[in-house]
Amino acid sequence: MATVKLLTDAEVAAIPTARAVFDDIRATRKSDFVNNFWRGLANDPVLLKRTWEDVKAVMVGEGALDPLVREMIYIAVSTANGCQYCVHSHTAAARARGMSDAQYGELLAVIGLAGKTNHLVTAMQIPADPEFQVKS
Template sequence: MESRSRFTAISVISFSSTVIPKACRKRTCRRSFIRTRPEPEPPGLRRSSLPSSAYLKEEEEKMAGVKLYNKTGDAKAVKIQEGIEKKFGFVPEVFQAMGRNGDFLDLAMRIAEAAGKGLDPKTKELIIIAVSAVNGCEYCLDAHRSAALAAGVTDEEISAAIEVAASISLYNNFNKAISLNSDLKSK
């Protein structure tokens, strides 16, 4: 998987928006379109001619489906986000999106910590990647692929987890579509 920065993605959208089909305007769709069909920067483009970081941040916030609260929500949310920032070095957008309501953010964090007790970090990350792939959450795939690699998971293991998830998703959807009754029961 190629490395890409937010800055590059925003630059491509800003300078080459005609590349993105009109029917493809959602944020996740734009991100995947950019990844699968990278567009070179226009000739003669210099860093000094790029929009300021404040402008890019404003454009990024417009792309989100909800307002992002980067330490601007209620007091409880700000405190939690400060802890997240210490851990990651920044506040990931998912925690900014949840940052309006500290009680909700706290509960989401506690559920994530409680889920998968007894699983080693590699297994937990592979499960998260598999579920994220089936659910189509590119943001989650990007974040947890990095976490999985840091935990020692290989690219081959990531691909295998996605293959298993895709095959089970196929069977789940097929069986739901035909309303099949289970003939395989636990003994």
């Protein structure tokens, strides 16, 4: 259960701004499927539009990082933040972009290791080495 209504296609169709975003999601992804996140955001068409523009700008298309790498970074952040839905949706997205079982296993291994050393470092309150400093 969500704290907002998840709008159906019919309900979205009645809100011009939301409908335009849904059309663009479908065109960009070349798929008719629009997942629940967007159906929840559609209750606030302005927030929906701004969020989709962000996602489209950052996650879609060519860039300095491979799209699959971007999805794996997204999974890493979502895991550390404990966002269940986001873990599910971006793991599905990474698989759709070709993530192999071996890549997924390594992703899990890095995430688990970072979780461990993050906790050890914080418990010991290790001060940053001067060697890490950015030259200005």
